[in-house]
Amino acid sequence: MHKLIVCRHCDHIIKLPELKCGQKAFCGYCQAPVFEPKETSVQGAFAFALAALILLISALTYEFISFTMGGITHSVSLMSALPTLAQHNGALLAIILMTFVVFFPAIILLTVLAMYSPIWLYVPLKVARRLTKLLSHAEPWNMSEIFLIAILVSLIKLITLADIQFGPSFWAYAGFVACFIQMLNLIQLDSLWERITPYESPIFVDLSKRASDQGLVSCPTCGQVSSKHRCPRCETALFSRKPDSVNKVTAWLVTSIVLFFPANLLPIMNTQQLQDVIPSTIVTGVLQLWNAGSYPIAIIIFIASVLIPVLKLVAIGVLLYQVKQLSHDNSRHYTKIYRYIELIGKWSMIDVFVVIFLVSLVQLGVFMSVTADIGTLFFALMVFAQIMAVHYFDPRLIWDNPKERHG
Ligand SMILES: [Zn+2]
Numbered sequence: 001m002h003k004l005i006v007c008r009h010c011d012h013i014i015k016l017p018e019l020k021c022g023q024k025a026f027c028g029y030c031q032a033p034v035f036e037p038k039e040t041s042v043q044g045a046f047a048f049a050l051a052a053l054i055l056l057i058s059a060l061t062y063e064f065i066s067f068t069m070g071g072i073t074h075s076v077s078l079m080s081a082l083p084t085l086a087q088h089n090g091a092l093l094a095i096i097l098m099t100f101v102v103f104f105p106a107i108i109l110l111t112v113l114a115m116y117s118p119i120w121l122y123v124p125l126k127v128a129r130r131l132t133k134l135l136s137h138a139e140p141w142n143m144s145e146i147f148l149i150a151i152l153v154s155l156i157k158l159i160t161l162a163d164i165q166f167g168p169s170f171w172a173y174a175g176f177v178a179c180f181i182q183m184l185n186l187i188q189l190d191s192l193w194e195r196i197t198p199y200e201s202p203i204f205v206d207l208s209k210r211a212s213d214q215g216l217v218s219c220p221t222c223g224q225v226s227s228k229h230r231c232p233r234c235e236t237a238l239f240s241r242k243p244d245s246v247n248k249v250t251a252w253l254v255t256s257i258v259l260f261f262p263a264n265l266l267p268i269m270n271t272q273q274l275q276d277v278i279p280s281t282i283v284t285g286v287l288q289l290w291n292a293g294s295y296p297i298a299i300i301i302f303i304a305s306v307l308i309p310v311l312k313l314v315a316i317g318v319l320l321y322q323v324k325q326l327s328h329d330n331s332r333h334y335t336k337i338y339r340y341i342e343l344i345g346k347w348s349m350i351d352v353f354v355v356i357f358l359v360s361l362v363q364l365g366v367f368m369s370v371t372a373d374i375g376t377l378f379f380a381l382m383v384f385a386q387i388m389a390v391h392y393f394d395p396r397l398i399w400d401n402p403k404e405r406h407g
């Protein structure tokens with residue numbers, strides 16, 4: 001029997017064909033990908049999770065990178081970076097570093113290890129449900145790979161100025177990111193939910209009508225289609241549309257527009273070299289890289305820190321405008337815009353991590369030292385406001401008949 005699922009982008013009901021690994025099912029209405037079976041491996045996922053955890057712990061314990069200039073050396077480990085950041089205007093940055101680079105990945109790893117080991121058979125259903133739910137929502141908050149790229153970007157900025165030595169923890173961290181990504185590739189959330197409660201296709205449905213027209217809602221956490229107020233499989237509260245979506249998105253959009261200006265105009269960090277203090281904003285940082293001849297890095301930072309935030313602001317504005325229109329043409333096209341902005345969200349954080357890394361590493365007293373400045377705070381808040389705006393946007397509104405709004 002064919003499985004019936006609901007497209008979370010447009011709310012149409014889709015009859016899922018039998019798929020082999022390497023095949024992908026797309027929604028016939030909005031063309032969003034709806035299902036892709038993966039070559040899952042329980043042993044593989046467990047092995048990579050264990051390796052990643054050991055490497056992450058090693059990355060916390062030893063020396064990460066050392067920086068030598070004018071005969072003075074400053075070595076940094078991930079743990080020693082925290083007090084250094086706090087002393088140089090970066091208390092919030094220390095929190096961001098720990099939360100997104102260490103804490104979230106560690107939670108994901110421990111959850112995966114529990115799920116793929118024999119302990120899982122003895123875990124009470126309620127706890128199993130909670131942990132699977134946590135795993136379903138945690139991935140967008142893992143920023144370990146962005147941190148790794150940010151380190152490489154920072155090193156290109158520094159390599160002409162000083163002698164850089166990689167410590168064992170740096171290699172451990174790079175290994176951790178590789179194992180972590182490989183582990184995520186071996187996990188299929190659908191099959192994890194399947195182990196808790198098998199998926200039940202809705203019965204007596206009219207495939208020509210959308211789910212909400214038949215009182216059905218697709219669960220945002222596990223994908224189960226149901227007519228109840230709470231998902232029978234994972235107990236997530238179900239709403240036919242995200243409550244108060246338009247107002248919440250508007251509020252977060254306005255917030256991010258307001259934050260955009262200080263984020264770009266105020267300095268994100270100050271570099272002190274002998275007696276000179278040079279403040280740099282995001283744009284002057286890009287120009288410095290460009291003038292130094294690091295064109296690819298200058299382009300990456302420009303795209304991640306300037307272009308993506310601007311495009312996201314415009315795109316969210318366009319989507320809101322479209323939802324409020326009296327006729328909804330080209331819905332497929334707007335859904336595509338939504339899918340893109342959902343994907344690129346966290347990469348804007350790269351510059352925040354560059355500042356985190358430079359402030360932790362470059363501390364040679366009068367010779368050269370870097371302190372964080374207020375621009376970083378505004379920038380991080382702006383990225384957060386944009387992520388929230390996208391989070392609260394309900395793409396199904398693009399497909400709703402404007403005359404009969406669902407909410
Ligand atoms: Zn669709």
Ligand SMILES: [Zn+2]
Binds near residue numbers: 219222223224231235
């Ligand atoms: Zn659910």
